Amino acid sequence: MKPHRPAQITAVVVIFAALALTLSACVTVRPGSLHVSQPGGIGDVNVGLHLCSAESGAPSECGADNHTGDAQVVLAFFTTKGVTNVPDSFTATPGPAPGGSPMTFHRNRDFEAYLSGLGGEVPADMEPIGYLSDVISENENDSFEWTVNLPFGLPAAPDGGSYVGPFKYEVLYGWREVGPGLSPDRPVECVNGTPGESAACTTIPESELGVSDLKIRPAAESTLFPGATAEIPFNLDFGSNAATPPNNFALTATTTLPGAGATPSEPSFPVGPLDSNKRFSGLRKAVVMVPAKAKEGTYEVRLNATTPTGGSAAGIALLHVRQVKIGIKKKLNKAKGTATLTVTVPAAGTLTVSGKGIVNAQRKSTAAKTLKLAVKTKGKTKKRLLANGRVKVTAKVSFTPTGAAPATTSKPLNLKIAH
Numbered sequence: 001m002k003p004h005r006p007a008q009i010t011a012v013v014v015i016f017a018a019l020a021l022t023l024s025a026c027v028t029v030r031p032g033s034l035h036v037s038q039p040g041g042i043g044d045v046n047v048g049l050h051l052c053s054a055e056s057g058a059p060s061e062c063g064a065d066n067h068t069g070d071a072q073v074v075l076a077f078f079t080t081k082g083v084t085n086v087p088d089s090f091t092a093t094p095g096p097a098p099g100g101s102p103m104t105f106h107r108n109r110d111f112e113a114y115l116s117g118l119g120g121e122v123p124a125d126m127e128p129i130g131y132l133s134d135v136i137s138e139n140e141n142d143s144f145e146w147t148v149n150l151p152f153g154l155p156a157a158p159d160g161g162s163y164v165g166p167f168k169y170e171v172l173y174g175w176r177e178v179g180p181g182l183s184p185d186r187p188v189e190c191v192n193g194t195p196g197e198s199a200a201c202t203t204i205p206e207s208e209l210g211v212s213d214l215k216i217r218p219a220a221e222s223t224l225f226p227g228a229t230a231e232i233p234f235n236l237d238f239g240s241n242a243a244t245p246p247n248n249f250a251l252t253a254t255t256t257l258p259g260a261g262a263t264p265s266e267p268s269f270p271v272g273p274l275d276s277n278k279r280f281s282g283l284r285k286a287v288v289m290v291p292a293k294a295k296e297g298t299y300e301v302r303l304n305a306t307t308p309t310g311g312s313a314a315g316i317a318l319l320h321v322r323q324v325k326i327g328i329k330k331k332l333n334k335a336k337g338t339a340t341l342t343v344t345v346p347a348a349g350t351l352t353v354s355g356k357g358i359v360n361a362q363r364k365s366t367a368a369k370t371l372k373l374a375v376k377t378k379g380k381t382k383k384r385l386l387a388n389g390r391v392k393v394t395a396k397v398s399f400t401p402t403g404a405a406p407a408t409t410s411k412p413l414n415l416k417i418a419h
Contacts, residue, residue: 026067026138028054029173030145034204036169040311041246042212044085044151045167047077051092051103051146053138054175065142067177073133074174074188074199075105075148076115078206080167081127082155090131092146100144105131111188115172126168135184154213162213162239164278169208174201212240214249216303216315219283223320225347227292227405231265231285232317234303238271239279247271249305249313253286257299257319262288269305288319292405296323322346324407326399337385337417339375341397344368349401355394357381373397375413390416 033050051073055063092103111130116122129152154163176199178184190201219233236249249269253262265285272280286303299319306312327344343351346368354360359376375395377385385391393413400406 026054026065026071027051027073027136027175028062029171029204030062034171036167036207036209038167038209038211038242038311039309041242041307041309042214042311042313044153045209045211046149046151047169047171048147048149049171050096051148051173052097053142053144062145063143064140065138065144066140067138068140069138070135070178070184071138072135072176072178072184072199073103073105074111074131074172074176074190074201075133076111076128076130076172077150077152078115078122078126078128078168078170078172079152080155080169081125083127083129084153084155086129086152087150090148090150092133092148095145095147097145098143099146100136100142103133103136103146105133108132108188114187114189126170128172130188132188135178154211157213157215157239160215160217161237162215162279163211164213164239165211165241166208167211168206170206171204172201173203174199176200210240210242212238212242212245214238214305214313216305216313218315218317221318221320222301223322224290225322225324225401225404226290226294228290228401228403230288230290230301230319232288232301232303232319233283233285234315234317235281236269236284236305236315237279237281238269238274239277240274241278245271246307246309246311249307251284252304252306253288253302254304255286255288255299255301255319257288257290257294257301257321259291259294260288260299262286262301264303286317290319290321290404294321296321324399324401324404326351326397326407326409328397328409328411330411330413332413332416334416334418337377337382337391337415339395339413339415341373341375341395341411342370343373343397343399344370345399347401349399349404351397351399353395353397355396357391357393358395375415377415385415385417389419390414 030050030052035048052062053065089106108130112128115128157163189198215237217235251264253264255262301317301319304314329342331340352362353373359378361373363371395411398408
């Protein structure tokens with residue numbers, strides 16, 4: 001291939017403008033093919049472009065390849081700092097014009113470090129994400145095209161809320177030969193050197209996209225007893241600098257608690273006017289009916305929000321299910337032939353004692369505390385106690401937490417009375 005001087009590299013990597021690059025690119029980005037969007041209205045930003053064969057001396061135009069041999073393609077995406085869900089690899093698929101074999105790219109951290117170290121030219125709010133392709137075989141007169149679609153997750157906002165934007169981006173692309181003395185594992189550099197060693201690189205100038213984001217965070221964890229109804233609160237925080245942001249989200253709820261259903265307190269989350277920080281927030285609840293026979297454990301409750309175009313966000317809260325456990329101590333009163341039960345209860349609710357030949361008794365608690373109940377006999381049981389000086393009874397002790405299912409235990413008692 002004949003050496004040429006590519007177009008100056010602008011914006012983020014302006015340092016390249018001072019470098020005389022010696023190789024032409026035989027795979028380039030089709031002019032006008034770069035498109036960046038947020039398809040779901042929230043969530044990942046999709047960066048798409050078309051790679052195509054290029055002719056020597058025309059690195060920014062598609063044409064018939066005039067190189068025969070092995071090569072690699074270089075791609076770097078300069079994006080807003082802190083993007084998430086960055087793919088470790090991706091495949092450029094053949095088409096839409098006739099394409100060769102799929103071209104697989106792998107993230108290259110050394111290339112990223114090289115780009116970051118170019119004279120401090122990368123702005124503090126952006127970072128390079130670099131990729132290098134597997135070795136591809138080129139033949140003279142090839143005229144192929146490939147499609148690249150790469151999703152990037154939005155950065156996290158400093159306060160943990162929604163990311164308002166914008167999403168900044170710039171694309172660098174390049175090409176280098178592979179062959180004897182030119183290992184595919186050698187460092188990627190877009191600098192002048194021995195012909196063939198370095199990559200010919202150029203960029204598509206910096207631009208930005210208005211984006212929207214929704215963060216859903218649980219307001220608190222919840223602890224409930226079987227049979228109770230949980231209303232788990234979530235904070236919804238929406239932010240946007242998009243030209244036409246979503247104006248309403250459909251809500252659903254799910255839970256990992258077996259046998260339980262979950263529903264949102266309201267079916268939607270309409271977006272109101274944004275505040276001075278370009279945000280709008282609100283509170284929604286996920287309602288969960290805890291089955292009466294639920295096992296003790298920790299479960300997830302998920303509140304989901306979706307847009308009409310398929311964007312989604314979710315928040316997960318923890319629901320702790322506790323069994324109702326009560327502690328009972330007894331004390332006999334031989335002078336009266338009665339017993340006193342000292343019962344420790346775990347929450348607000350109603351404590352009762354009952355049983356055959358026993359006078360029903362009840363106490364209420366407003367919180368976890370210790371209550372006392374008297375066990376007294378009645379009817380024939382009382383007559384036997386008075387006649388024989390002793391009688392066996394079984395006290396059924398039941399505690400019902402407010403809004404939950406009761407827990408019941410039995411306590412055998414040998415009541416005695418002194419004659």
